[in-house]
Amino acid sequence: MNQLNLDHASAAVEFNKDEPRVDWHDETLWFVRTKRDRAAAQLPEWEQLREAASQIKNHVLSNMHDLLAQFEENAKQNGITVHWAENADEHNAIIHKLIQDAGVTRMVKSKSMLTEECHLNDYLTRHGIEVIDSDLGERIVQMRKEPPSHIVLPAIHLKKSDVGETFHEHLGTEKGATDPQYLTEAARQHLRDTFLTRKVALTGVNFAIAETGGFVVCTNEGNADMGAHLADVHIAAMGFEKIIPRAEHLGVFLRLLARSATGQPITTFSSHFHRPRPGQQMHIVIVDNGRSRQLGRPDFRNSLKCIRCAACLNTCPVYRRSGGHSYHSAIAGPIGSILAPNLDMKLNADLPFASTLCGSCSNVCPVKIDIHDQLYKWRQVLMKEGYGPGSKTAAMKAMATVLESPSLYRVAGKIGRGVLRFTPVLAENRFNPWYNQREMPEPPAESFRDWYINNKKV
Amino acid sequence: MRVGLFIPCYIDQFYPKVAIATLKLLQNVGCEVDYPLQQTCCGQPMANSGYEHLTGGCNENFVRNFSGYDYIVSPSGSCTLHIKHHLHAANESEASAIRSRIYELTEFLTDVVKVSSLKATFPYRVGLHQSCHGQRGLHLAQMSELVAPPFSKPAQLLNLVDGLDLVQLDRRDECCGFGGTFCVTEEAVSAKMGKDRVADHLRHGVNYITGVDVSCLMHLEGILKRANSAVQVKHIAEILTATV
Numbered sequence: 001m002n003q004l005n006l007d008h009a010s011a012a013v014e015f016n017k018d019e020p021r022v023d024w025h026d027e028t029l030w031f032v033r034t035k036r037d038r039a040a041a042q043l044p045e046w047e048q049l050r051e052a053a054s055q056i057k058n059h060v061l062s063n064m065h066d067l068l069a070q071f072e073e074n075a076k077q078n079g080i081t082v083h084w085a086e087n088a089d090e091h092n093a094i095i096h097k098l099i100q101d102a103g104v105t106r107m108v109k110s111k112s113m114l115t116e117e118c119h120l121n122d123y124l125t126r127h128g129i130e131v132i133d134s135d136l137g138e139r140i141v142q143m144r145k146e147p148p149s150h151i152v153l154p155a156i157h158l159k160k161s162d163v164g165e166t167f168h169e170h171l172g173t174e175k176g177a178t179d180p181q182y183l184t185e186a187a188r189q190h191l192r193d194t195f196l197t198r199k200v201a202l203t204g205v206n207f208a209i210a211e212t213g214g215f216v217v218c219t220n221e222g223n224a225d226m227g228a229h230l231a232d233v234h235i236a237a238m239g240f241e242k243i244i245p246r247a248e249h250l251g252v253f254l255r256l257l258a259r260s261a262t263g264q265p266i267t268t269f270s271s272h273f274h275r276p277r278p279g280q281q282m283h284i285v286i287v288d289n290g291r292s293r294q295l296g297r298p299d300f301r302n303s304l305k306c307i308r309c310a311a312c313l314n315t316c317p318v319y320r321r322s323g324g325h326s327y328h329s330a331i332a333g334p335i336g337s338i339l340a341p342n343l344d345m346k347l348n349a350d351l352p353f354a355s356t357l358c359g360s361c362s363n364v365c366p367v368k369i370d371i372h373d374q375l376y377k378w379r380q381v382l383m384k385e386g387y388g389p390g391s392k393t394a395a396m397k398a399m400a401t402v403l404e405s406p407s408l409y410r411v412a413g414k415i416g417r418g419v420l421r422f423t424p425v426l427a428e429n430r431f432n433p434w435y436n437q438r439e440m441p442e443p444p445a446e447s448f449r450d451w452y453i454n455n456k457k458v
Numbered sequence: 459m460r461v462g463l464f465i466p467c468y469i470d471q472f473y474p475k476v477a478i479a480t481l482k483l484l485q486n487v488g489c490e491v492d493y494p495l496q497q498t499c500c501g502q503p504m505a506n507s508g509y510e511h512l513t514g515g516c517n518e519n520f521v522r523n524f525s526g527y528d529y530i531v532s533p534s535g536s537c538t539l540h541i542k543h544h545l546h547a548a549n550e551s552e553a554s555a556i557r558s559r560i561y562e563l564t565e566f567l568t569d570v571v572k573v574s575s576l577k578a579t580f581p582y583r584v585g586l587h588q589s590c591h592g593q594r595g596l597h598l599a600q601m602s603e604l605v606a607p608p609f610s611k612p613a614q615l616l617n618l619v620d621g622l623d624l625v626q627l628d629r630r631d632e633c634c635g636f637g638g639t640f641c642v643t644e645e646a647v648s649a650k651m652g653k654d655r656v657a658d659h660l661r662h663g664v665n666y667i668t669g670v671d672v673s674c675l676m677h678l679e680g681i682l683k684r685a686n687s688a689v690q691v692k693h694i695a696e697i698l699t700a701t702v
Contacts (some may be wrong), residue, residue, distance in 0.1 A: 008643045016646040026654070030629070037602060046605035185561040245677045315603065317633045354644065356637030356651075357506065358590035361604035376506070383508030403467065403499040404515025413471040432643040437649035438680025442474045448470045448477035452493050 006210035008354040011326035025157060032153075033314040034264025036364070043255070050207040052252050057215060057305035059297065060243055065211040066237050067243045068286065074213025075284060078275040083285045091287045095120060095202065095235055098283055099129055102197045102233045108222035110217070111135035112204030113151050113308060114237045114287060116330040117343075132194045135221040136187055143170040149324025151331055152261045154309040191223070191367055201227030205238035205284070206307070207253060210244045214274035215284065218257060218267040225271050234276065236284045240291055241304040253307060256366035260309035280412035294342045299377045303338045305367040312361035314373055327351060334361035338374040349387035352378035410449070417443040459496040461489045462527035464560070466537040466672075467499040473672050479562055479695035480533040486699070487571050489531075494523035502540040506638045510544065521547040521556060530560040530569065533695050535592020535670045536638075542596070543663055563695060564670055568611045573618070580700040581621030582666050586612055587657035587678065588631045589671035598670065602631050613696055614668055619697060632658070636677040652681045660689065663688040667691045 016022055035361070051224060072082045085091035091114075095350065097108055107124070111129055121131050129347070133142045137154035141147065148154030155163070156430045160178040167173040175187045203224040208215040213234060217224045228234040258264040278280035295301050313319045313333030324332035329340040329348060334355060340348035352375045359456065361371040362446050382388065402408045420443040421428050428435050446454075460483060464479040484491045500515035500520065502514035520541065524530050532538045541560050547553040567573045588610070592598040616624050635641070635651025642648075656678055657665050667682075667689060669675050675691040682689050 009646070012644060013646040016650055021652070022650060024653075035672070043605070091608065179523040294672055304666075307507065316643070317651050318633065318647050321647045321654075353640070354647075356590065356633050356635060356640050356648075358633035358637075358646060359594035360590070360601070360631075360633070363594060365602055375681060378507030380510050384511060388508060392507070393509075396504050396507055396512055400501075400504050400515060401511070403503075404519055405499070406496040406498055406519065409498040413467070433645035434476050434680070436645055438652070438677065439683035441676050444474050445471060446474065447476035448465050449493075449495065451474050451478060453495070454479075456493075 006326075006328070007350040008322065008326050009350065011328070012354075013323035014325055015068075016321065022278065022321055024159070027154060027321060029314045029320045030224055033311075033364075034262055036311055036314065039265065043259075047456045048250060049085060050366055050368055051255055053256055053307075055368055056244060056249050056252060057367050059245065061301055061304060063245075063342060064240065064243070064295065066328070067182045067245055068240055070210040070215055071243055072286075073209055076213070078213045079282065080213065080275065081281070081283045085285055085287045085289070087289050088287075091118045091125040091237065091285055091289065092120050094285050095237070096124060096127055096129070096232060098235055099124070099200050102200050106130040106198055107132075107200040107202060107232070108194050108198040108227045109133050109202045109291070110147075110204065110219060110227055111138045111154065111236050112202065113148075113330060114239050115202070116147060117233065118237075118287070120237075126234075132182070132198070132228055133193050134194065135219070136184065136221060136223075138385060139187060139191065140166055143167075147325070147334060149308060151308050151333075159326070166246040183240075191226075195226045195230050197254065198227070199231055200233045200235065201231035202237060203228055203457070205236050205242050206257070207237055207250060208243050208245050208284070209245075209250070210243055212274065214247075215242075215273055216250060216254075216287075217271045217273065218254070218269065219271070220262075220264075220268045221240060222269045223281075225269055228271075228273070232279070233281045233283070234273070236273070238284055238286050240286050241306070241365050257307055257309050257323070260311040260364070260366040268411040290342050294339070296346060297342075299381075300342065300374055302336065302369050302373060303342075306335050306339075307367055309366055311364045311366065315360045315364045316355070316357065317360070318356065322354065327354065334371045334375065337376060338371060341378050345382060345385065345387055349382045352382065410447075413447055417445075417447070421445075460528045461491045462524045462525065462530045463491050463493045464497060464532040464537070464541075465493065465501075466532065466534045467534065468676070469470055469672050472561045472676070473693070476672055476693040476695055479693065481533075483563070483567075483695050483699050484531060486577075487567065487573055489571070491636065492527070497523045500537040500540045502537060502545070505536055505540065505544055508597045509642070513544070518555070520545060521549060521552050523562075524556050525552045527551075529566065530556060531563055532560065533563045533670070533693060534672060535596055536587050536673060537588070537600060539591045539595040562591075562592055562598060564612045564615055565596060565598055565687060568614055568631045575700035576591055576615070576618045576698055578618070578698050578700050579620040579702055580697050581702065582621045583625055583662075583664045584616065585625050585627060585662060585664035585667045586610070586616065587634060587655065587659075587667055587674055588612070588662060589669050589674045590631075592631050592670045593631055599604065599631070612668075615694065616668070616697055619700070624657050624696070625659075625664055627658045627662060629658055634674045634678055636674045641677060648677070649681070652677050653702065656681050656685075656687075656689075660687070664689060665678045668697055669693050670694055
């Protein structure tokens with residue numbers, strides 16, 4: 001199954017055809033959300049930490065240029081080669097060149113949502129480079145030729161039996177095997193061989209520190225370290241918003257990141273890279289790919305504060321019941337729905353509407369991004385710029401005309417109630433999406449206004 | 459204290475009983491209540507669909523109807539929040555006064571009137587659906603995402619009702635999936651969310667589901683009725699005025 005080429009609502013209809021699976025997906029992610037709640041509640045200073053993180057990130061957004069320049073200077077002094085990529089194509093080309101320069105055709109990668117955003121795997125594969133993702137979840141979806149459905153738990157949409165099937169096909173495990181220990185061991189042996197034989201390793205960057213010119217990569221499996229420590233060339237791919245001013249700020253973000261993501265106090269590995277070891281090359285590719293544009297939009301610049309913990313995905317009642325692939329974008333869920341329209345308004349005009357604006361995302365966010373307010377604002381931008389269906393715009397204009405006129409409103413209300421009371425078939429049919437799984441409200445004979453006039457003698 | 463009663467359009471048309479209960483409740487606690495007759499809709503259906511630029515007419519009408527009151531009170535968290543955040547008009551000082559004087563019914567009762575007793579009896583097991591816009595938007599109750607002391611203005615009032623047994627839900631503030639036009643544009647997810655929300659209440663053996671937003675309750679009611687459930691929905695104003 002490849003990425004669904006459907007708008008969110010249609011993809012969600014497909015996802016909801018298997019209701020027990022939706023229940024399982026929902027409960028699995030809600031379990032992570034409750035783990036997060038317990039971990040957060042253990043820190044009485046949780047809300048102050050969120051505020052501190054938010055303020056640091058605000059500072060970063062307002063001083064982006066200076067901090068990146070400072071980072072570049074310090075990183076170079078440390079012996080790291082710094083590359084700048086304006087867009088996904090440049091990012092991919094830079095990495096391709098580094099692999100070519102190393103004289104190899106195979107590389108190992110640790111999970112990086114930026115490379116997903118830039119479609120690096122497809123690009124390299126087309127150019128004859130074999131890429132193996134080393135994060136277990138990422139490896140599973142890679143074998144299935146699917147994108148990750150979640151930014152922290154890439155294969156969360158799959159059950160043990162799905163993984164067993166995939167491993168049987170690709171790693172030769174026993175057919176029908178579902179034992180996690182057995183399956184993980186098979187993956188471990190396969191990845192061990194990969195780590196030992198790849199000369200080029202790519203990692204993401206969770207935090208880059210302007211003050212030191214170093215960067216931090218967080219994983220639970222240690223796969224980033226395995227790749228980077230064994231390879232002759234370490235390439236780190238970084239969206240420019242990952243910069244933080246000082247090393248002391250790490251304490252704030254590392255405490256928030258893992259707790260928000262999975263409910264752990266800290267990721268199992270928080271690896272600090274400052275300089276290449278003797279004989280190794282270390283490169284960092286700093287990517288814009290639309291981030292400057294987003295930084296320039298006052299209503300949406302806050303989205304660049306994101307530390308990719310996925311708490312907003314786990315808490316989102318819509319994400320839990322529609323699955324990551326329904327968002328047809330590298331980053332799913334509420335945060336993805338405010339990042340994606342920046343990349344392509346036409347392609348992603350549906351995503352800000354994949355929300356009830358319940359506001360849970362904004363309040364779970366460890367860096368206080370006003371996610372649901374941005375979803376509301378994107379809706380305004382997208383419809384005003386004409387990315388809504390013409391039929392919707394016409395319907396909304398008609399609705400506005402009726403609702404702004406007290407007399408038209410009353411006539412329409414009377415007709416509507418009359419239809420429901422005397423000819424319900426006009427509403428109770430398969431063309432009415434409300435009626436598909438819900439009964440219509442029972443219309444009363446008189447409106448409140450009528451009652452008020454009759455009873456209050458105004 | 460002069461209170462302007464704002465009854466959202468769909469309550470006016472489909473749930474007049476809720477409006478009548480709201481009016482009675484406000485009068486019972488000593489308010490002088492007026493219902494401006496030319497009111498229609500807050501404009502939220504257009505705004506949440508991305509057409510806030512078409513809500514000017516609704517805004518102007520709202521300002522015409524509700525200027526000059528000490529308070530404006532509405533039995534809807536969602537519509538109240540919309541007015542509070544998005545009402546603008548040619549006469550911006552009037553609009554601004556309205557934004558700062560509009561209250562959702564339960565917050566008005568707890569924060570302004572400071573109700574400490576009610577003559578109401580409702581001897582049933584009741585589940586409270588904390589509607590998102592009221593809870594997270596107006597902060598009518600603490601949300602489970604924050605590490606902060608719990609409180610709930612609707613629950614505080616329900617606890618004043620004789621015989622009422624307020625149940626604890628497994629997910630105390632999960633969205634029901636109504637979401638305005640979301641309920642039809644994302645029908646599959648919306649209905650599934652509603653079914654799951656109802657199931658939480660049913661697991662705890664409720665007789666009634668209540669809340670501060672009729673829109674959420676209308677959605678849950680549609681699902682209950684489709685399943686032929688005996689469980690009913692009642693807006694909180696109906697319970698706070700019940701004399702069963």
